Amino acid sequence: MSGQSRPQQGEMITMFTDTYRAANAGGRQPPWDWQAPHPHLVRWVRENKISGSGRSAMIVGCGYGDDAAFVASLGFRTTGFDYVADAIEGARRRHPDAGFDLRVADLFALPPEWNGAFDLVVESLTVQSIPREQRSDATAAIARLAAPGGTVLVIASALDDAVREPGPPWPLDRADVERFGEYGLEPIAINRWERPDRPDLSPWLAEFRR
Numbered sequence: 001m002s003g004q005s006r007p008q009q010g011e012m013i014t015m016f017t018d019t020y021r022a023a024n025a026g027g028r029q030p031p032w033d034w035q036a037p038h039p040h041l042v043r044w045v046r047e048n049k050i051s052g053s054g055r056s057a058m059i060v061g062c063g064y065g066d067d068a069a070f071v072a073s074l075g076f077r078t079t080g081f082d083y084v085a086d087a088i089e090g091a092r093r094r095h096p097d098a099g100f101d102l103r104v105a106d107l108f109a110l111p112p113e114w115n116g117a118f119d120l121v122v123e124s125l126t127v128q129s130i131p132r133e134q135r136s137d138a139t140a141a142i143a144r145l146a147a148p149g150g151t152v153l154v155i156a157s158a159l160d161d162a163v164r165e166p167g168p169p170w171p172l173d174r175a176d177v178e179r180f181g182e183y184g185l186e187p188i189a190i191n192r193w194e195r196p197d198r199p200d201l202s203p204w205l206a207e208f209r210r
Contacts, residue, residue, distance in 0.1 A: 020086035037070035038124050040155045040205050052076030055119035058145050061126035065091030072100040081105040107141050114145055121145045124155040128169040143183035146210040152185055154206040158192050177206050185210055
């Protein structure tokens with residue numbers, strides 16, 4: 001960490017809140033806002049011919065709700081949550097008639113009725129935004145959302161073992177991704193998709209099943 005202290009969770013929450021609040025007031029959009037569903041999620045859906053058919057889905061750390069809107073369009077009964085109320089406010093404005101549920105919720109204190117309730121759980125870039133000392137707890141909380149037979153899809157920036165840089169974010173190495181398998185999930189596929197401009201940061205796309 002080159003002598004730099006790591007931001008604590010409270011500092012991270014303040015940072016994300018300030019970023020969304022400024023964007024909602026007409027400022028620059030958050031750098032993680034694609035203004036479209038994440039392309040790796042879209043690719044996974046198309047390659048695997050995913051259809052909701054009335055099944056349930058949860059989008060973790062949904063931000064402005066573009067992934068949630070996309071998953072809902074596939075026929076899933078979709079819920080998205082984010083800790084930052086300003087993110088949910090912006091999501092409701094961006095998708096006023098999308099037909100999915102948006103909630104303000106804390107990953108570390110989720111409603112107990114969500115445990116084991118979702119056939120598809122999409123975790124995109126959330127764990128990597130959490131300080132490393134809380135990463136295992138975050139991973140466990142996400143894994144608990146999956147219903148028996150349910151799928152957890154993990155999308156994350158990838159980190160080579162030899163590369164360590166100050167965050168946030170803190171990209172995941174393979175051990176971080178494999179940790180989802182410690183919480184009742186079976187790995188189906190753990191892949192890195194080539195990023196030509198930065199091969200060392202080619203992102204993870206991992207699929208797990210309960």
